Amino acid sequence: MTVTAPSPAEPGLADLGERTPGALVALGVGVTPVLRSGLLLTALLALAAGTGRIVAPLTVQRAIDRGLEPAAVSHALGVGALAVVLAGLSSWALNRRVQSRTEHALASLRRQGLARAHAMSAATADHVRSTDVVARLTSDVDTVTTFTQNGGVQMLTNLAQLAVATAVMAVFCWQLTVPVVLLAVVLLVAMVRLQRVVARRFVRVRTEVAAMQGVVAEAVIGAPVIRVTGTAARTGRHLDDALDRTRAAQLRTLVPLHGNTALGEVAISTMTVVVILLGCAWTTHQDWGPAPDLTSGQLVAMVFLVTFFVRPLQFLVQSLGEAQNALVGWRRVLELVTTPSAVVEGGPGDLVDGPVAVELERVSAAYAGSPAVLHDVTVRIEPGEHVAVVGESGSGKSTFAKLLTRRLEPLAGEVRLGGVPLGELADASLARRVVIVPQDPFLFDTTVGDNVTVGQPGADEAAVRGVLDALGLTAWVADLPDGLATRVGSRGDLLSVGERQLVALARTALVDPDLVILDEATSAVDPATDVRVQEALSVLTQGRTTISIAHRMVTAEQADRVLVFADGRLAQSGHHRDLLGVAGPYADLVAAWR
Numbered sequence: 322m323t324v325t326a327p328s329p330a331e332p333g334l335a336d337l338g339e340r341t342p343g344a345l346v347a348l349g350v351g352v353t354p355v356l357r358s359g360l361l362l363t364a365l366l367a368l369a370a371g372t373g374r375i376v377a378p379l380t381v382q383r384a385i386d387r388g389l390e391p392a393a394v395s396h397a398l399g400v401g402a403l404a405v406v407l408a409g410l411s412s413w414a415l416n417r418r419v420q421s422r423t424e425h426a427l428a429s430l431r432r433q434g435l436a437r438a439h440a441m442s443a444a445t446a447d448h449v450r451s452t453d454v455v456a457r458l459t460s461d462v463d464t465v466t467t468f469t470q471n472g473g474v475q476m477l478t479n480l481a482q483l484a485v486a487t488a489v490m491a492v493f494c495w496q497l498t499v500p501v502v503l504l505a506v507v508l509l510v511a512m513v514r515l516q517r518v519v520a521r522r523f524v525r526v527r528t529e530v531a532a533m534q535g536v537v538a539e540a541v542i543g544a545p546v547i548r549v550t551g552t553a554a555r556t557g558r559h560l561d562d563a564l565d566r567t568r569a570a571q572l573r574t575l576v577p578l579h580g581n582t583a584l585g586e587v588a589i590s591t592m593t594v595v596v597i598l599l600g601c602a603w604t605t606h607q608d609w610g611p612a613p614d615l616t617s618g619q620l621v622a623m624v625f626l627v628t629f630f631v632r633p634l635q636f637l638v639q640s641l642g643e644a645q646n647a648l649v650g651w652r653r654v655l656e657l658v659t660t661p662s663a664v665v666e667g668g669p670g671d672l673v674d675g676p677v678a679v680e681l682e683r684v685s686a687a688y689a690g691s692p693a694v695l696h697d698v699t700v701r702i703e704p705g706e707h708v709a710v711v712g713e714s715g716s717g718k719s720t721f722a723k724l725l726t727r728r729l730e731p732l733a734g735e736v737r738l739g740g741v742p743l744g745e746l747a748d749a750s751l752a753r754r755v756v757i758v759p760q761d762p763f764l765f766d767t768t769v770g771d772n773v774t775v776g777q778p779g780a781d782e783a784a785v786r787g788v789l790d791a792l793g794l795t796a797w798v799a800d801l802p803d804g805l806a807t808r809v810g811s812r813g814d815l816l817s818v819g820e821r822q823l824v825a826l827a828r829t830a831l832v833d834p835d836l837v838i839l840d841e842a843t844s845a846v847d848p849a850t851d852v853r854v855q856e857a858l859s860v861l862t863q864g865r866t867t868i869s870i871a872h873r874m875v876t877a878e879q880a881d882r883v884l885v886f887a888d889g890r891l892a893q894s895g896h897h898r899d900l901l902g903v904a905g906p907y908a909d910l911v912a913a914w915r
């Protein structure tokens with residue numbers, strides 16, 4: 322039976338592109354509740370900081386209306402100074418409060434994002450560039466930090482100042498307040514429209530920045546290959562392209578941003594002129610329309626107040642770009658954090674310790690968006706059996722291994738370990754029972770000893786030495802410059818591929834799994850290390866169910882059984898000896914090997 326449909330939907334990170342800014346903020350606050358705590362006190366501090374600034378014009382008005390008597394002037398100076406000091410203190414407390422909460426929230430967001438990156442389904446992980454995930458957890462989070470440090474707190478104070486200034490102006494003289502507020506509304510409507518354009522352009526900027534970081538990371542990580550293959554010019558071209566695209570995207574945001582600033586300046590200057598002209602005209606001609614009954618002190622105070630109304634608006638207009646950039650950065654991190662987790666927490670099925678049976682029943686598999694690549698595979702591997710999986714490149718061997726470690730969900734059929742459907746097994750149980758040893762194992766940038774204990778963090782040095790001894794690796798470790806304390810470098814680069822495999826085998830032996838899946842190295846390993854690898858492997862696989870994705874005839878020869886894959890199907894199954902005499906894909910493979 323060939324399964325052609327349905328193939329799984331295109332996987333990827335959660336898409337929050339359609340969320341409004343308000344909905345995004347609500348989601349962000351929900352994900353990091355620290356932002357919500359003590360909100361009332363934060364609002365009060367913002368109000369105090371904003372109000373403090375407004376007090377000055379009020380004291381001036383009172384002093385003028387009392388004929389600038391010395392007592393009135395000194396009273397105005399005293400009250401004004403007190404208000405300024407209180408405003409300064411409130412502003413300082415507000416800054417500290419908002420910044421510490423934001424930093425807590427962003428640190429939590431980074432932790433959650435990293436945890437989700439580890440918990441996302443294999444299909445999603447395959448489709449998301451790791452550099453994009455890194456960009457979301459670093460530069461995107463940084464845009465939020467930069468914004469809160471530079472303008473976020475001031476935005477709160479300014480909003481409070483705007484509200485207080487409007488209220489006081491309305492009390493003093495509604496006739497002058499109405500045109501000012503109308504102009505502000507026009508400005509805000511225009512800003513909201515422009516904000517949508519700016520938002521779209523900033524999404525592009527963040528995407529291009531992430532892509533550019535990917536190119537830079539590739540150029541740095543692949544430096545040895547670039548040197549050896551002489552492809553520096555090609556890499557340079559890619560980098561230039563990425564930089565050009567990033568620059569172009571950034572320049573495109575400037576057009577609406579500058580338009581916004583210009584609009585803001587015009588509207589704000591108009592407001593000031595309107596208040597001064599109308600105020601003076603009405604004071605002189607009391608018979609003009611709804612002329613207010615303004616004292617000279619109130620007119621001076623109105624001119625001051627309109628400045629206090631206009632400044633926050635000016636600030637909001639100017640910080641729109643940064644706010645938008647920060648919002649897009651925040652959105653990108655939230656997309657990572659809200660991507661569904663594929664971790665199975667605690668399934669009912671726990672396995673009995675010991676070698677485990679592997680069963681596949683009519684299993685088909687596909688990668689997202691592609692037709693099936695594994696068709697109708699039924700096979701049972703007995704507990705303790707050592708099976709070699711062979712086949713031409715692209716025949717489905719790795720896909721078969723991915724199904725056993727739940728890196729891929731079957732499209733149809735069922736996979737069972739020890740009789741328990743794989744989907745019911747908790748992640749922790751699966752990690753302890755099934756270990757895959759890849760062709761080129763990933764090592765952390767620490768010591769050999771620490772890399773061996775990665776799967777068993779509590780293991781002491783005696784346990785590590787015991788495992789190394791059992792695998793016949795004691796002499797090899799003793800020959801390393803610092804023994805177990807030898808540093809392996811970034812990704813294990815200071816060790817050869819074969820040595821990295823030795824560390825991975827020791828790591829696997831320490832975990833003591835019941836099913837070992839080995840992806841045999843295709844790259845050349847020096848003969849002495851290869852002997853060590855083979856000896857360690859034969860010890861490691863003893864008494865355990867073992868599945869080797871084999872690229873060498875000797876591995877197939879030594880296995881209890883060979884499974885031969887061809888075009889995504891299990892074409893043959895049997896001992897090397899028996900399969901050799903039968904015409905078919907295995908005989909062809911052996912001929913090719915020979």
Ligand SMILES: Nc1ncnc2c1ncn2[C@@H]1O[C@H](COP(=O)(O)OP(=O)(O)OP(=O)(O)O)[C@@H](O)[C@H]1O
Pocket residue numbers: 447688689691694712713714715716717718719720721
């Ligand atoms: N992540 C992926 N997304 C889409 N298709 C994939 C993916 N990985 C593998 N495939 C496709 O699935 C088919 C089987 O690939 P698989 O890696 O299982 O073969 P293989 O026998 O292990 O090959 P090799 O010996 O070269 O590693 C191939 O057609 C391959 O192109």
